[in-house]
Amino acid sequence: RMRWTCPVLILFIFACSVRAKKMRWCTVSDPEQRKCAELAKALAAVLPPAALAAFARLSCIRATSTTDCIDRIKGNRADIVTLDAGEVYSAVKQFDLVAVAKEVYSDGGCILSIAVVRNSSLDIQSLRGLRSCHSGVRWTAGWSLPLGFLLSRNYLSWSKEHPLSQDVGAFFNASCVPGAAAMAPRLCTLCQGQKSYIRQKNYHCETSHNEPFFNNQGALRCLKRGVGDVAFLDHLSLETIEEDFRLLCADGTQAPLSHYRKCNLGRGPGGGTVTRHNFRKVVRKFLTTVQMLFGRQGREKQRFEIFDSTSFGESDLLFRDLTDKLAVLPDDMDVSQVLGLDYVALLKGLGHEGSSLEDSVVRWCCISHAEQKKCEQWALSIKSDPLVCVKAASMRDCIEKIKRDEVDAVSLDATHSFIAGRCGLVPVVTEYYGTFLSSVLPTVVGVAIAKRSSRSIYMGNLGGRRSCHGHMYSPAGWLLPYRHNLSLEHNSSSPCDPDQVFNTVFWKGCLPGAQGDLCKVCMGGTGEAATKRCADNHNERYYGNMGALSTDSILPKIICLNNDQINPSGKSYGDVAFLEQHNLLANIAGLSSTGWAEGWESSHFELLCSDGSRAPLSEWRTCNLGVIPPNTVMTRPVLTARVYDFLMKSQETLAANPQAEFKLFESEQFGESDLLFKDATQCLVHTSHMDYRSILGEDFSTHVETVFNCTHSDILEFCDQDVCSIF
Template identity: 30%
Template sequence: MTRLIFSLLLFTLTYQATHTFAAIRWCVISDLEMQKCQDMKASFRHNQVGTIDCVRGTSTSDCMSKIHSQLADIVTLDGGDVYIAGSQYNMVPIVAENYGLDFGASYYAVALVRNDSQLSLKDLKGTKSCHTGIGKTAGWNIPVSYLIEQQFMRPQNCNIPLSVGNYFSKSCAPGALSSKYNPYGNNPSNLCALCVGDASGNNKCARDSSERYYGYAGAFRCLQEAAGDVAFVKQSTVFDYDKQNSSYYRLLCKDGTKAMPADYKKCNLAKVPAHAVMVSAKTNKTMRQQLINMLMSAQNIFNQNATFQLFNSSKYQVSGRTGADLIFKDNTKRLDGLGTNSTYVTYLGAEYVAALATIHSCPKPLRICAVSSAENKKCLAMKAAVKKHPVLFPFIECVEGQSSLDCMQKINRNLADVIDLDTSDIFVGGEMYNLKPIMAENYGQGSGVTYYAVAVARKQSSTISLKNMRGAKSCHTGINKTAGWNIPVGLLLSKNIMPRKRSCDVAYNVGSFFEASCAPGALSAEYNPIGDNPSNLCSLCVGDSNGKNKCARNSNERYYNYAGAFRCLAEKAGDVAFIKHLTVNENTNGKNTASWASNLKSDDFELLCEDGSRKPVTQYTQCNLARVPSHAIVTSSLRSSTNQIAYKNLLQRMQGIFGTVGTDKSFKMFSSKDYTSTSGNAGKDLLFKDSTIQLEPLDSAATYKSYLGNNFLGALNATNYCKSSALMTAKISFGIPALLVVLNFLISSLMVRN
C-alpha cells in the first residue's frame, strides 16, 4: 500500500510540474486569429502578463471540443456559442466584453436594410438574407427566433435550417453546410448561395473569417455589395465599417416601421449578452481567478497606444483580407470579470435562453449509440423501419461507439443522444457524464422495472456454493456490470468470503480469488488504464469466431453480457455465472436455438443462495444476490425537456408498433437473433434486453440517483464494496483529476492508520 501511495504521489507531482504551470492554451479559428494570437503570446511574455500558447482550431465548435478534451484551455465566443459551450461542453464564462456607452456587457441585435428598401420585418419571406453565421446570436438565433415567435416563419419538420432556407430565397449563413451544423447533410444549399469564400474563391460558406461574408463585417459587406436585401448584425456594425455613409441604411423595427441606425435603442430585435471568454467548468476557481486577473492586467497594458492592441485587428492580413474582430471584437472598450461562480445560464439570462429554446425546441433525429457491429446492424434496421411509419418522428440515426463508456462520452459531447445501460453504467454515466434515465425496461413477471442478480452453477457441480468458491472459474457479464460484477463481488467482499488482499483494488482481489475468469473489458484501456489488472480475468474469454476481440466489453466477445456469461458456464469453461434471474430460462428448453444452447435444460442448472444452499432456477425471489433497478435508457440531463419528451414519445410509439404486442412484425425492438456479431452467432440483448416486455417512461424529474435508489448507491459506495470506491471510479475515468482524488484518499487513510 505504501509503495502504491508513493508511486501515485510521484506521478502526481510530475503531472503538476508539467501541467499546472504550463502555458494557457488559447484556441483560435482562423489564420488571421493565429497571427494575432502569436503577437499576443509574445506581448504577454515580454510584459510578464502571463504565458499563453496558441492552438489552431477549425471552428468554434472544434475549439469547444478541444477544451472539453483538455487539448486547449480558453476561447472567446458569442452568445449563441456560449449556450452551446455551456450546455454541451460543460464550459463557463469568466470574462465578458464591454462595448462602452450604456451597453455594458451587452449589445443590440438589429435587422439592417438599405435606405431605399421597402421591406419590413413581417414581409422578409422570399428576400435575400445576410447572416453573421449559423448559430450566431445577432446573425441567426435572435432574428430566426423572432420570425418564428411572430409566426412569420413556420418551422418545417422540426428542422430550423430547412425552415430558414425555405423562408429566404437565398442567404449567406456561414457554416450552414458544415458537418457541425449539417450533420445529416440535409440543410438546403441556398443557405450558402450568397457566400463568396476567400479571394481565391475557396472556403465558401466557412464559419470563420476565410469567408468574406462571415461575422458582422461580412454580413454588412453582403448587404453593402447588394448581394443581400437584409443583414442581421449588431447595432454598431454600420458605424464600425461605414460610419460616413450610415445614413444610407435603415433599421427594421418590430412595429413595422424603419429607423436610422443611431436609433437602435428603440428599434432592435433584442438586447443580448456580449461575447465572453470561456474555460472548462473543470478549471478550478483559483485558476479561473488567475485568468481573470491576467486579462484585466492585459487590457490596461495593451491599449490604443500600445504596439500590440487587444481590441484592434486591422494590422493582420491574409491574401489581401484585413482582419476584423479577431479573438476579441474590435469595438470592445474593456473586459469585465464575471467572477468564479458564473455559469452560461446566469450569464445569458432568462430572455436570451428563452430565445435559444425556440431555436432548439424542435428535436433533431434521435441518435442511438450502439456498442458493437451487431448492435449497429440492428440500429440501422430500426432506422429503416421507423422511416416507413409517418407517425414515428423524429427519425432515428445510429452512432457506433467502441464501448459503453465511449457512448457515454459521445452523449455528453452531443455526438449521440441515448443508450441503454445497466445500473452500474447508469451510475458512472450520472457521476461522470451528466446522464439521466428517461425510460426503464420492464421484464414482466411482476418484477416491474427491477430484476434479480443471481449466481448460477451446473447441477452436477454440487460442491460449489457461494461460501465455497475460492479457486473456482467464474463467468461475468462484464467488468463493472451490475449483476455480473458489482453485486456478486460486493457480496463476496462484504461476507469476507473474498479476501481483501489489496483493500482498494477490486480487480486484483477478484483475480486472486478465482482461478480463472471471463470478465469482458477487464484488460481494456477504459477499465485497466494503468495496466495492472490480473490477466486471468480474461483467460476464459474466447473472442469472436476468428479469435479476435478476446475479452471485449461488447457482443464481439462470445462470453459477454448475460447470454455470454451463461454460455461460458454452459460450455463448462466456468463453474459459476453471475447473471440475472431470467437468463437461464431465456437460453434453455428450446428458447435459444443457437447450437450452444439448443439442447440445454433449465433443470441442469441451480441458483446459489447467500446461506450456502442451492435452489431451482425458478426460485430466484428466495435465492438471489440482490434485487436491483433494471436497465434504462439514458440521455444527457442537458438536453432540453422538449427533446427528452420527444425521445420518450418516440420510443413509446415505436414499441406500440415494433414491441412485444406491436402491429408491425417486420422489425422487433426486443429481439436480437437476426443480427449476427463478428463471433458469427445470433445477436443477444442488442440495444435493449431481449427479455424486455415494455419500456416504462420515467418522471421528468428523475435523476440517476433517484432511479438507482439509496440501497444500490449505498452498495456501491459502502466500504465493504472497496475501501475506496473512488479508485474504481478513477480506473473507469482514467483521468488525472480522479487519480488526484484517490491519492488524497489513500494519504488520508494512511495517516489514520498510523
C-alpha cells in the same frame, strides 16, 4: 527617481520582447468607454514607457453592441472584448475568433441559471403566456439554459421547421431578449432602449448598456419595474435582489433567493475574452499584466480595479464585477474544453450553428456488429423520425459519445445509468419487465450459478475458481458479487474495488472489458464479429447476461460453465457464472433447440446462495445476490422530448403490426440476446420527469457511489472533468 520594483522590471523586459502593438478594447456603452479610458490612464501611469510602447498602450473602440464588437474584431477594427459564454461560442464557431481568457468567480468558473418572480402563484410549469425578461439572446443564464430546461421537460415545444426564437416568441406573451431583433422582433416588444433609424443611435433591444433591460442587471430591472413576470438571469446577480422576490425551481415549487444552489435551471460556463488568432499571444500577455496590476491581488489596485464598475454608473463593465480572477487560457484549448462538453452540446441542440441533418434524426448507439444489424433493421421498420445507427466500442464509449454530441441515445444497465447521470445525461424511458420486486419500478435480481454436478463449489469456497461475468460494470456480473463472501480464504478483508476482489479470489475468468487473468477465459469473436478476446461488447462470445443462442455464432454464456478443464477449442471454461435471473430458465431450455447442446435442462444448474447453500434456479427470489434496477434510455437534456417522441412513435408503429418479422424486444434472429434493449422488456415507461437516482433507488445509488469512490474509472474521470472548477 528610479523606484521601479523588481516585478516592474520583469514586466519591462517581458514587454520589450513583444512586437509593438496598440491594444484596442471594444466597448458597448458610454460608461464602459469611460472605464476603459481610466484603465488606459492607469496603465500609462504605472508602466515604463518602453512597456507601453511594446503592447500595453490601450485605446477604447466604441461599438453599438457585443455583436458589433465581434464584427470589428473579425475585421481588425478592434482587438478584444469580454462576452457571455454563449456569445464566446458564436464568436469562435461562426467568426473564427479565439477565447484567450475565462472569468473565474469565487465559487468557480460557472454560473447558475435562475428564474426570478415576484408573484407567489407562479411555477416553472406554467410560464406559457407570461411576459419574460432575459439577459440576452444566446446568453447562458438568460437564454440557453432556461430554454434547454423547458425543452427537456416538454414545457416548450420546438418543431424544428423554423428557428427556436420563433417558438419562444409564441410561447411567451411578450419578452425583452436583447440581441433578438434580427431573428424575432416579437422577442423585443418589452425592451425600452432608444429607437432610431440611424444605426449608431438605435439601442432598442441591443446587447448594449444603452438598452435598459440588457444583461443580468437589465433583466432584473425589467422584472422590478413590473414590465415582465419572470426574469432569467444568473446567480451572481442575487446580491442586488430584494427578498420579496422568489426563485422558480425545476420541481415546480418556489424557494427563497438563498436556495439558488438547489433551485436553478442548470449551470453553464461564465464569461470569456476573445480576440483574433494571430493576436492571441499579445492579448494573453496584456491580460496577464492588467490582472497583475489591477486584479483582486493587484499591486496597483488602489489606483484602478478592473473588476469594479461602481464609480462608472453601471455594473459589469469590461468584466463581471464579481469576477475573482481571469484564467488565461493556453493555445491548444478547444472551445469545448473552455465552455464544457455539456454546454457545447446544448448550444448545438438549440441551433446555435444553424440547422443540420442531425436535427431531424435520432442517432442510436450500438456496441457490436449484432446490435448494428438490429438497429438498421429497426430503422427500416419504422415510420417515425429517421434513425441512424452509430457504432461504439462499449456502453462506456456510448456515454462519452453522447456527451460529445456524436450520438444521441442508448439503453444502459443500472450501473452505466448511474455513470451517465454523473456525466450529465438524463433519463428518457425505462424498460418494463412486467414483474415488480420493488414499489417503484420493475426490477430483476443478480444470481450466481454453477453446474449441479460441481458439488464442491459454493459461496465462500470460490477461491482459485474460474469465473464468468457479464461485462465490466454490469450490475449482476461486476457490482453485486464482490459484496458477498466469495472466498473465506481470499477476501476476508474485502476492498471496496470489485476488480481487486475478483483478481484476488479467482484463478482466472472472463470479465469483458477487464485485463489480465480476468480475460483468460474469454473467447473473442468470429466471422463478421471477429474481435480480440475480452472486448466489452457482444462481439466477445461470453459478453453479457446470456450470450447468443445459436450454434453458428456465439456460445451461450451458460456454456461458460463446464466441468472439463479445457474445451475442444483449447480455451478454459469457468466454474461459476454471475448473471441476471431474467429469462434464465427460458434461455437454458432454448439450448436444446440449438442442436449442439441437446439434453441441457435447468435442473443441470443450481443457484449459489450467499449463506453457502445451493438452490434450484426457480428459487431466485430468495437465493440471489441482490436487486438490480431496470435499464434506462439516457440522452442529453435538450434532446429528452425528441428521443421520447421518437421511441413512443416507434413503439406504436411496431405494436400496430404484430405480424412483422422485426421485434424491438427480441434479438434471437440476430444471433444474440439483449441487443439494444433487454429481451425481457415488454414496453418502455416514461421516466424523463424523474432523476436518475430516483429510478435507481437510493440504496443502489449509494452502493454504486461507494464503489466508484475507491475504484478508478476512466469514464467517470472523463465525466467529472468540470469546466466550472478546473481553472
